[in-house]
Amino acid sequence: MGAEEIVLLNESDEAIGTAPKAESHHRDTPYHLAFSCYLVDPNGKVLVTRRALDKRTFPGVWTGSCCGHPGPGEGLRAAVRRRLRTELGVAADTITSVLPGFHYRATAADGVVEHERCPVVRAVTADAEPPVTLDPAEVADAGWRTWAECLELVRHPGSSPWYRLQLAELAPLGEPLDWPDAGSGGLPPALTW
Template sequence: MITYPRQVTTHDEHVVLVNAEGEAIGTAPKTVVHGVDTPLHLAFSCYVFDGDGRVLLTRRATHKRTWPGVWTNSCCGHPLPGEPLVDAVARRLSYELGLAADSVELMLPRFAYRAVMEDGTVEHEMCPVFRAIVSSEPRPNPEEVGGARWMPWKEFTDDAMTGLLAISPWCGEQVPLLTAMGPDPSLWAAADPATLPPAARSPH
């Protein structure tokens, strides 16, 4: 039986609230922060690649509050108050996918988005984007992930940008920014962590 590392339970997990400049202005329980008037808060997205340059896509579990059952990038999450973003990425990769990354590097330090579901629920995140390289196969946690598959990067980006593959709104906005960095994800230049939003550079 597969076991997963302990994860902060939803009733005691808080997210870091930020202003438009990316400065921390407080925290709020994750269970109440997502609604029709979701405040801007700190998050991250991660794209996991293997040695063949394939990207790992995941399908969000059907009981997720936002975009349930939708295909998206490998892993998303929120840093806990005081938690460095790189540590949050590693924590969520382990918990959601049973993966320990060989490397985790910052790619898009200032990405932010706002998206609204059909029922009015809003996602509103300052969401730096990371690239992780792994040398093992994922073990998806069904509490978080409804499915996973590897795809060649170009096939994925072509399908995503032409609409052949329906993906989450944040992933849809991130893909063009990542493809602009070059056709080979292994050659993307890592961003300077000093360019992260202030809340992601210092204790919250």
């Protein structure tokens, strides 16, 4: 298996090529395709995770359940299912597009930049608080939290910048199980559902 590739985007969110993920995140990270996922159980609890301490970008920050980069030609749902399996060892019953237009640019304390078109999805599990198997290269810690606890995490200095930005848009939508399906129409042209 070759090195993971990210999909590079132009200002219109159209694919303009690919680049190796490992070599692309630095002080001048190119604009590229990503996603964020909030894993929710049937009782409305959300799995929050802390990124591994040796991650290249934003190590040790608290964030949603998982995030990643759809590979070239990979649909959003397939990418989410892949990352849920590899990072957390869990499966989702349903995946819903919640914030298809989300994008951000953030600079870490060490100067490394993230610059992503990052649709946000909700994945719902069949079981309450299913056990997770963390990939230590990706995730240092994880735990199931109420929505109120997720909102409180925004104030924690160790929460990721994209988590804070996403929660600002998710909070007005209500509880996680009530978030409306935004459909696939707002996804970037470079990404299929």
